[in-house]
Amino acid sequence: MRYVGVQNRRKVLCIFAxxxxxxxxxxxxxxxxxxxxxxxxxxxxxxxAAYLPEEWEVRVVDExxxxxxxxxxxxxxxxxxxxxxxxxxxxxxxxxxxHAFGKLAVVGGPSVSSRPSYHPxxxxxxxxxxxxxxxxxxxxxxxxxxxxxxxxxxxxEHRLPLNDFPIPAYDLVDLNKYxxxxxxxxxxxxxxxxxxxxxxxxxxxxxxxxxxxxLAELDAILAHDPLTAIxxxxxxxxxxxxxxKLLLPHIVEWQKRTGYRLRMSAQCTLNLAQDRDLLAMLRDxxxxxxxxxxxxxxxxxxxxxxxHQNNRMPVRDAAKIFNEFGIELNAGFIFGMDGDGxxxxxxxxxxxxxxxxxxxxxxxxxxLPKSPLWDKLEAQGRLIPESDVVDSNVVFQLPADVVxxxxxxxxxxxxxxxxxxxxxxxxxxxTYVNQLKPSLTRYGFSWRLVHMGVHCxxxxxxxxxxxxxxxxxxxxxxxxxxxxGRVDYLILITSVSHxxxxxxxxxxxxxxxxxxxxxDLMHQxxxxxxPANELVTIR
Ligand code: B12
Ligand code: SF4
Numbered sequence: 001m002r003y004v005g006v007q008n009r010r011k012v013l014c015i016f017a018x019x020x021x022x023x024x025x026x027x028x029x030x031x032x033x034x035x036x037x038x039x040x041x042x043x044x045x046x047x048x049a050a051y052l053p054e055e056w057e058v059r060v061v062d063e064x065x066x067x068x069x070x071x072x073x074x075x076x077x078x079x080x081x082x083x084x085x086x087x088x089x090x091x092x093x094x095x096x097x098x099h100a101f102g103k104l105a106v107v108g109g110p111s112v113s114s115r116p117s118y119h120p121x122x123x124x125x126x127x128x129x130x131x132x133x134x135x136x137x138x139x140x141x142x143x144x145x146x147x148x149x150x151x152x153x154x155x156x157e158h159r160l161p162l163n164d165f166p167i168p169a170y171d172l173v174d175l176n177k178y179x180x181x182x183x184x185x186x187x188x189x190x191x192x193x194x195x196x197x198x199x200x201x202x203x204x205x206x207x208x209x210x211x212x213x214x215l216a217e218l219d220a221i222l223a224h225d226p227l228t229a230i231x232x233x234x235x236x237x238x239x240x241x242x243x244x245k246l247l248l249p250h251i252v253e254w255q256k257r258t259g260y261r262l263r264m265s266a267q268c269t270l271n272l273a274q275d276r277d278l279l280a281m282l283r284d285x286x287x288x289x290x291x292x293x294x295x296x297x298x299x300x301x302x303x304x305x306x307x308h309q310n311n312r313m314p315v316r317d318a319a320k321i322f323n324e325f326g327i328e329l330n331a332g333f334i335f336g337m338d339g340d341g342x343x344x345x346x347x348x349x350x351x352x353x354x355x356x357x358x359x360x361x362x363x364x365x366x367x368l369p370k371s372p373l374w375d376k377l378e379a380q381g382r383l384i385p386e387s388d389v390v391d392s393n394v395v396f397q398l399p400a401d402v403v404x405x406x407x408x409x410x411x412x413x414x415x416x417x418x419x420x421x422x423x424x425x426x427x428x429x430x431t432y433v434n435q436l437k438p439s440l441t442r443y444g445f446s447w448r449l450v451h452m453g454v455h456c457x458x459x460x461x462x463x464x465x466x467x468x469x470x471x472x473x474x475x476x477x478x479x480x481x482x483x484x485g486r487v488d489y490l491i492l493i494t495s496v497s498h499x500x501x502x503x504x505x506x507x508x509x510x511x512x513x514x515x516x517x518x519x520d521l522m523h524q525x526x527x528x529x530x531p532a533n534e535l536v537t538i539r
Contacts, residue, residue, distance in 0.1 A: 001164050003135060006053045006142040013076035013103075014049045014172075016042035017083035017090040018063040021512060023361055026179055028502040029495045032463070033228075034455040035176045038064035043182045043233055044109050045082040046168035051130060053138065060172040063090075073101040077145040081122070082109035085368075088118055095121040104147045106137065114197050115369040116153055123147050128156030129187065129202065130165060162187055162207040167220050175224040179495075181262075182233045183221065185214050185247065189235040191269065192372065193293070194305040195334065198235045200370040206239035211250035218251075222258055227443065227452055229288075232266035237290075239269075241278060248281035255286050260438035265289035265330075269309045273318035279325040288435050289328040289359075297347035301339035305373075319355035326435035328427050331357045335410070336365035336396045336403040345406035349413050356426035359496055362410045364403060366392045391513075408507065415504025417470035420497045421477045428481070428489060440488070456491045464494055470501060 019025045019039070030036040042062055049058045059075070061068040073079065079098035083091045088111055098105040099121075108126035112119050116127055124140070126133055133154035140152070162184075175181060188203035189196075209217075221230065238244050255262075264287045272278065272290070282290075292310075296302055299311045319329045333348050352360050367374045367383060377383040382395035396403050413419060443449050464474040474494070481490040506512040 001166055002051055003053050003138050006055055006138065008055075008142050010056045010141060010145065011075055011077045012049075012052055012056055012058045012080055013068065013072050013078070014045050014058060014060045014080045015068055015082070015094055016045045016060075016062045016064070017081060017087040017094060018067075020086045021506070022086065023500070023503050023512075026496070026499045028499040030179060032456055032459050032491070032495050032498070033179065034452055035174075036179045037066075037177045038062055039178065040180045040231060041168070041170070041173065041175065041178050041182045042082065043168055043184055045080065046170065046173065047130060047165055048080065048082070048108060048134070049172055050166035050169040051134060053142075058169065058172065060169060062173055065174070065177050068094075068097075070101075073098060073103060076101075076103055078104040078106060078141060080106045080108065082107070083111055084109070085111045085115070085118065087111070091119065092121045095119075095123075099147070104141075104145055106141075110201060113201055120151070123151060125151065125153045126156075127153060129159045131156035131159040133157075134160070159203075159207070163209045163213050165209070167217050170220055170224060175221070175226055178228070180228060181221055181226055181230045183214070183217055183230055184233045185209050186234045186237075186239060186243070189239050191236070191239075191307070191309055193295075193307045194372040194376065195295075195337075195365065195368065197368040197370040202235060206234075206236070206243070208240065208243055211247050214247065215250060215254050218254055218258075218262070222261060226262065227449065229263040229265065232264065234266060237266040237268050238272050238275075238278065241275065245278060245281065248278070248285050251285040252281065255284075259442035260286050260436065261442060262286070263288050265291070267291045267293075270294070270315065270318050271309045271312050273313050273321045276321070276325075279321065279327070282327065283325045283434070283436065286436050286438075288326060289330055290322065291330045291332070291359075294331040294351070295334050296337055296340055297333075297344065297351045298340060301337050304339045305337060315351060316354050319357070323356070323427070323431040324434060326431060326433075328359075328431050329355060329357050330359040330361075331355075332361035332363065333410070334363050334365050335407045336392060336394060336398070338397050340398070342398065342402055342406075345409050348410055352414050353419070353423070356423050356430065358420065358423040358427055358493075359500070360414050362407060362414065364392050364407050365394050365396070367394050411504050411507045415500045415507075417473040417497070417501050420500050421473050421493075424493045424497060425477060425480070428486070428493075432486075432489060453487070456495075457487065460491065460494045460498075464498055468498075468501075 021027055025039045045060065049060050052058050059072060061072060081091050081094045091107060095105040105122045106124040106126060107119050107122040112125050113127050116125050119125055124137065126137055133156040136154050186206040186208045188206040189198050190204055190206065192199055264285060266287065268290050270292050294310065294315055295307060302310050322329050367377050377394060384393045384395060391404055465471060468474060478490055503512060
């Protein structure tokens, strides 16, 4: 639904701030695909854009696709900005830019919702999800677009039911420019892992959209004729297992009806392995990958951070079960947690190899505002003030240089070309064989598809097979896949593995940051003329 009842016409420029070069953004591989310029559709700002009154004109600029032009600022009455803590410096710069054009600047999204004080440069702060604060914001802006004398903070006390969220304004961006599309079914997570701010930001009780509403959103996405995959941005797709079981049969039917056009993936907790019925439904709905925050190989450490849901079954056993249902296990680990010792890195590496985890995210612990960890460290005097932060804001139990060398060792070993391809080879044999195999004809014949295939293969052969420093490993796997007629696997695997390999090199050369949450990265450009900006677009 949209907001109704405004008196005036307004022009709103909505901007999603530029990414920083973290592993999760996959920036080294965009050029494998003909149109791709960014990783994922910015669900938050697209949702707000869709909620704005029908009478108002709205433009959406995702900076990852192109920066806003002066003409956009001149056109607008006000500028809306969204982003995470890591994008904070860029967000501040966007506020300055809006002000330079005399325009009012509003900020919303996960960063300001968690830490309003990080955003002193904005005129209006929207804290929290879509709800009563959003209605107040629209009423204020309907009355006046003058910059207020003092910063105004509007906080959502009553969230709009998720089912009443509008379908994100997918038509205001070019979906073909994204590597992966996104959809949201639920918000919130019932668990309380101590490093995580999700329960504080989005609630403990997952709120849901009805299956009908989700299908309407999938239809809206399909209307754009996408040739890519979709990621469910839910914090935990099985946060409410009963509801997931009611939803999934609808997704299965939708996939059958629409010809399995969208490969799906999501984030889950490891206790998914205990529910084979749910796994079978996920397989039938064409879920082919799941991201799990494994965090630590030690059950004691997991108990210490209250991540008990990961301790219900050994990860190696859980991995085998996922693979049996065609689900590739992708996972994140965090170095520097209390309880982990100097040998943690070797255990992580062993686990990654044993469980055949191809896409592994390696991070150093960083305390997030609003997380239980933040409060604990503050009480223990172990929170490093922001001005003194080098790699993390945590005083680790282990010496900091030990934690940093663990991270670097894990990156070096896990992102080495041979190791990455070996883990993929394992998944080709043990996981992909168990996935649904809809025929390529489901896309129908189109020159767009032919162009895409030719572009992907030519770029991959040139980049990995001719110019890379891992030609031998690439060709060994490529021949195996080509002989088996799996060009599709070759494209999927190389688009991730190339990024991992190059990102690993960035880390070892000091060009990438250790922590996923570092708020003021040296690689985070404020202006588009900064040379560091090139890192994001390196091809
Ligand atoms: C999908 C996702 C990604 C995608 C990117 C998606 C994209 N293009 O935006 C990928 C995988 C690339 C990613 C990367 C990272 N992510 Co991320 N990500 C998510 C996730 C799971 C879903 C985001 C989403 O779509 N949410 C649904 C939308 C509807 O919610 P929303 O954005 O909050 O928007 C609502 C409100 O905030 C508000 N709103 C939003 N914008 C605006 C703007 C205005 C003006 C107004 C008025 C309101 C408003 O209205 C919306 C409707 O209620 C969230 C968790 C979560 N629950 O949101 C983490 C999350 C946002 N990510 C997080 C982090 C830390 C990262 C990384 C640093 C992780 C890493 N390993 O490197 C990187 C940083 C990437 C970068 N920015 O350069 C943190 C951010 C912490 C913080 N408080 O800032 C979160 C909250 C998860 C967490 N706690 O761990 N992420
Ligand atoms: S880390 Fe995952 S499971 Fe734990 S509270 Fe956060 S969203 Fe929930």
